[in-house]
Amino acid sequence: MPELNLVQAINQGLSQAMEADDRVVLLGEDVGANGGVFRVTDGLYKKFGPDRVLDTPLAELAIVGASVGMAIYGLRPVCEIQFEGFLPAVMDQVICHLGRMRNRTHGRHTIPMVIRSPHGGLVHAPEHHSDSPEAYFVHTPGIKVVVPATPRDAKGLMIAAIKDPDPVIFFEPKRIYRSIKEEVAQEPYEIAIGKARIAREGQHITLIAWGAMVHTCLDAAKRLAEEGVQAEVIDLRTIAPLDIETILASVAKTGRAVIAQESPKNCSVASEISALIHERALLKLQAPVKRVSGYDARMPLFRLEKYYVPDTDRVVRGAKETLQF
Amino acid sequence: MPLKKIADFKIERLEVLDQEGRADEALVPAVPKEKLIETYRIMVLCRVFDEKAFKLQRQGRLGTYPQILGQEATQVVPAMCLEKKDWILPTYRGQGSYFARGMPLVNSLLYWGGDDRGVKFPEGQNDLLFAIPVGSHLTQAAGFALAAKLRKDPSVTLCYLGDGSSSKGDFHEALNFCGVYKLAAVYLVENNQWAISVPRQFQTASQTIAQKAIGYNVAGIQVDGNDVLALFKAVGDAVARGRRGEGTTVIEAETYRLGDHTTADDASRYRSKEDVEAWKQKDPLKRFKLYLLAKKFLDEDADIRFHKEAEREVEKAIEEYESYPEPNPLDIFNNTYAQNPWHVEEQKRELEAILKTKKERQGPIVTQSEGRFP
Ligand SMILES: Cc1ncc(C[n+]2csc(CCOP(=O)(O)OP(=O)(O)O)c2C)c(N)n1
Ligand SMILES: [Mg+2]
Numbered sequence: 001m002p003e004l005n006l007v008q009a010i011n012q013g014l015s016q017a018m019e020a021d022d023r024v025v026l027l028g029e030d031v032g033a034n035g036g037v038f039r040v041t042d043g044l045y046k047k048f049g050p051d052r053v054l055d056t057p058l059a060e061l062a063i064v065g066a067s068v069g070m071a072i073y074g075l076r077p078v079c080e081i082q083f084e085g086f087l088p089a090v091m092d093q094v095i096c097h098l099g100r101m102r103n104r105t106h107g108r109h110t111i112p113m114v115i116r117s118p119h120g121g122l123v124h125a126p127e128h129h130s131d132s133p134e135a136y137f138v139h140t141p142g143i144k145v146v147v148p149a150t151p152r153d154a155k156g157l158m159i160a161a162i163k164d165p166d167p168v169i170f171f172e173p174k175r176i177y178r179s180i181k182e183e184v185a186q187e188p189y190e191i192a193i194g195k196a197r198i199a200r201e202g203q204h205i206t207l208i209a210w211g212a213m214v215h216t217c218l219d220a221a222k223r224l225a226e227e228g229v230q231a232e233v234i235d236l237r238t239i240a241p242l243d244i245e246t247i248l249a250s251v252a253k254t255g256r257a258v259i260a261q262e263s264p265k266n267c268s269v270a271s272e273i274s275a276l277i278h279e280r281a282l283l284k285l286q287a288p289v290k291r292v293s294g295y296d297a298r299m300p301l302f303r304l305e306k307y308y309v310p311d312t313d314r315v316v317r318g319a320k321e322t323l324q325f
Numbered sequence: 326m327p328l329k330k331i332a333d334f335k336i337e338r339l340e341v342l343d344q345e346g347r348a349d350e351a352l353v354p355a356v357p358k359e360k361l362i363e364t365y366r367i368m369v370l371c372r373v374f375d376e377k378a379f380k381l382q383r384q385g386r387l388g389t390y391p392q393i394l395g396q397e398a399t400q401v402v403p404a405m406c407l408e409k410k411d412w413i414l415p416t417y418r419g420q421g422s423y424f425a426r427g428m429p430l431v432n433s434l435l436y437w438g439g440d441d442r443g444v445k446f447p448e449g450q451n452d453l454l455f456a457i458p459v460g461s462h463l464t465q466a467a468g469f470a471l472a473a474k475l476r477k478d479p480s481v482t483l484c485y486l487g488d489g490s491s492s493k494g495d496f497h498e499a500l501n502f503c504g505v506y507k508l509a510a511v512y513l514v515e516n517n518q519w520a521i522s523v524p525r526q527f528q529t530a531s532q533t534i535a536q537k538a539i540g541y542n543v544a545g546i547q548v549d550g551n552d553v554l555a556l557f558k559a560v561g562d563a564v565a566r567g568r569r570g571e572g573t574t575v576i577e578a579e580t581y582r583l584g585d586h587t588t589a590d591d592a593s594r595y596r597s598k599e600d601v602e603a604w605k606q607k608d609p610l611k612r613f614k615l616y617l618l619a620k621k622f623l624d625e626d627a628d629i630r631f632h633k634e635a636e637r638e639v640e641k642a643i644e645e646y647e648s649y650p651e652p653n654p655l656d657i658f659n660n661t662y663a664q665n666p667w668h669v670e671e672q673k674r675e676l677e678a679i680l681k682t683k684k685e686r687q688g689p690i691v692t693q694s695e696g697r698f699p
Contacts, residue, residue, distance in 0.1 A: 033595045034522035037699045057492035057528050058459065058520050086458050089493075123696035124439065126389050126417075128457040175696035212696075266668065295672045297661045302388060302439035307654040307676060314679065 001183035006176055009151035009184050010040050010116075013158030014078065016188040018048055021076060024162055027054040028063060028080030028116075037082055038118060038177055064090040064115060068097050071113040076162055081117040084171070085128025090115075091136065098167045099142030111167045114158075119147060119171035120212050120262050121309050124302045131299055132263035134210075137169045138240040138272065144193055145240040147171040149214035152184050153237055156191030164193055173211035180215070196243035198250070202230035205256040205319055208247065208273060210236040213260045213310070220260075220315035231319060239269050247273065248281050255286035256325075258318045262309050265293035287325030292318040336536045338547040341554035344607060346615025354558040358622050364405050364425075364553060365617055366631050368397040368610055371421040373635040374430055375584075377643065378420075378437065382588040386647070388439045389698055391418040392584035395551075398609035399515045399578040400485075401425040402556035406564050407483055412451040412469045414462045414484040416515070419455050422485060426452050430642035431649075440652055451480075460486060460493035463512070467499045470508035470573070481567040482510045483560075489520025491534050497541075500575065504541035509567030511560060512575045515550065517582035518604075522595040535577035543573040550578030551609035554616070581607070589699045654680060 004012065018024045026041055026048075032055035035042030045053040056063050060081055067077035081087050094115075102110050121130035137145050144166055148154035154172070161168040199214055200221050207217040214235040221231035232250050236243065251257050257277055259270040270291040277289050292310045299308055310318075341352045375394050381387035393400060400421025404413055415422035420433050427447055435443030446452050456462040466484035473480045490496065491514055503510050514534050518525045531537065538545025544566065548555040556578060563574035581604035585592045592601075617623035658665060658673040665673075 029520070030522045032522075035594075037521065037589070055523050055527060058489035058523070059492045059494065061494055062492075089458065089461070123698040124388055125698040126437075126457060129698070174699075177696060179696060265672070295657060295676070296669050297658045297672070300657045301436070301441045301443075303652050304441070304654055304657055305439075307680075308657060313683070317679070 004184040009155040013155040017162040023076045060089045064093040071111045078114040118174040144168045147211040160190040175212040196246040197235045199235040200233040202232035206250040208259045219312040260292045340549040342552045346612045370635040391587045395583035399550040403560045406560040412482045434646035460490035460495040463495040463499040467502040470510040488516040500541040503573035507572040511563045521586045538575040545575040547577040550580035553613040
């Protein structure tokens with residue numbers, strides 16, 4: 001099996017989904033001849049032509065609004081928002097239409113489309129290129145949100161997202177776009193949306209994360225293991241809907257949980273997970289669930305981003321506080 | 326019934342200097358000699374700064390940087406047409422606009438070097454920090470102009486944008502406001518023919534960007550954006566109209582992005598060398614210099630002096646930039662609110678404690694891998 005990085009794996013997933021279904025159309029800024037600023041759509045314009053891969057004018061709201069129309073018409077649009085920092089502009093479509101159309105029309109009109117966008121910090125990028133806005137989407141009913149952490153998952157989740165009957169926001173953790181390689185099966189396959197993965201087994205504490213932060217948690221688990229603590233790491237893969245069974249089963253075993261995320265803390269995905277665990281497994285807990293998080297302040301310019309995004313130290317610290325509670 | 330013509334529109338293009346820097350004397354705007362020379366000096370400074378900033382990035386001493394190479398005139402001249410009290414809203418590719426307003430070079434280096442301290446602008450002048458989500462400042466500009474009108478201030482708002490940004494709804498919503506309230510605003514579209522890899526003709530099907538003004542009943546004109554005198558005339562007229570209470574002007578300044586989109590881009594993937602070479606012949610600095618030489622406003626010695634002074638000024642700024650003390654991580658929390666609420670303060674103390682233990686352990690500050698942009 002060939003080794004692929006995340007960019008190549010998503011590219012392959014897109015390409016195979018387009019081969020399998022001619023309703024799949026890509027659109028976005030610079031996704032054509034340039035292959036996307038991160039090269040995720042590299043070669044697809046050449047392979048599928050201008051009727052399948054569309055370079056759009058610079059207009060995020062129109063990219064998403066047009067995708068909504070195309071999806072209701074019968075296509076399967078996969079649109080790219082070049083950076084997550086430009087997603088706020090599309091929230092009008094996302095909140096007012098994307099998540100509501102099925103319900104408003106009693107199932108008559110549905111929006112099987114995907115919005116792809118890079119996610120997260122630590123790439124020394126300019127302002128608005130390092131954010132983690134997943135909570136805004138998770139908060140919105142009717143939308144699924146996927147954040148892969150490995151090339152293998154990225155490909156399978158992309159194919160599943162395109163086939164999904166509901167709109168899916170597909171966040172691509174840009175910090176690990178190229179830094180992680182693994183063997184990825186050549187043939188098309190799906191990874192089920194809504195199913196988490198146990199990235200490492202352990203019985204003393206559960207570390208929960210998605211996207212690039214999964215790798216920070218795996219690092220932290222290694223460090224904890226040196227001190228005799230066996231941490232279980234859950235890679236959520238999908239953050240809406242959450243795989244509540246996997247989370248609760250792990251916490252039932254360990255009695256302790258730390259959730260690590262890059263986004264601000266207030267009203268975040270970690271807040272939701274923490275609430276769920278407390279509501280449903282309070283008597284299994286040996287300590288309150290801990291959120292190790294980005295701060296309730298703006299993501300700073302990149303000289304200081306390493307202090308904002310939780311690092312291994314902060315996850316280990318959070319785990320120890322939980323263990324020593 | 327026969328169709329009747331009920332409205333008639335035209336869009337004009339203004340050029341004053343030809344490629345050899347010869348002026349159409351009938352069109353030369355009345356700009357004092359000293360101002361012309363100062364404009365040239367700042368344009369030289371921009372060029373030198375741009376070159377050095379590009380090299381710094383390549384050497385890993387600066388973050389991602391958007392070059393302004395070839396757009397010195399479209400950035401500097403409009404800003405030179407304003408007074409201190411007027412507001413300007415440049416774009417992220419706006420170093421030239423800021424330098425023309427007197428922003429220290431070191432600020433730009435700090436900002437593109439990833440240091441938030443770069444945003445401290447000189448006191449007493451009205452320059453807004455650019456918006457990275459392009460076009461999101463366009464309706465704000467209408468707001469500045471609307472506020473000025475409500476307060477009966479005779480100030481004008483100058484708002485820059487790119488050809489790509491003109492595709493955003495923001496542009497149209499802003500112009501509509503400007504038209505309805507007859508606001509003293511000037512929208513300077515730096516049409517550099519590209520929005521990253523997307524060429525101007527894929528951005529809009531309309532023949533010009535200037536003509537977008539027609540739909541909102543504001544004035545619109547296209548100018549040769551590599552022609553300093555045409556810019557002085559068009560922007561000067563637009564500012565004067567604004568001050569007289571006659572409303573908004575859209576100026577489409579045709580220029581060219583001679584460099585890559587940013588240092589993270591590789592333009593050879595999507596455009597030809599010939600295209601770039603052809604535009605190099607229309608270099609705004611070269612044409613303006615020829616004009617100034619012919620007018621005897623400048624001689625070769627003075628030109629060399631400007632370049633040398635610019636080199637020195639830029640070197641000094643780089644030195645200052647690189648000898649800046651490390652930024653304080655706790656600054657992350659400052660100014661989140663006028664008065665930070667408990668959770669922000671709590672998180673600040675949390676980071677403070679972490680920094681303290683790290684210092685004591687002398688360990689690495691960052692223990693995780695970092696990625697690459699883009
Ligand atoms: C809202 C938004 N979408 C996308 C981007 C990414 N991006 C940065 S610059 C750019 C092209 C802008 O083109 P233009 O307005 O012509 O300005 P230029 O870069 O040519 O100066 C794009 C797509 C952005 N910064 N903001
Ligand atoms: Mg442009």
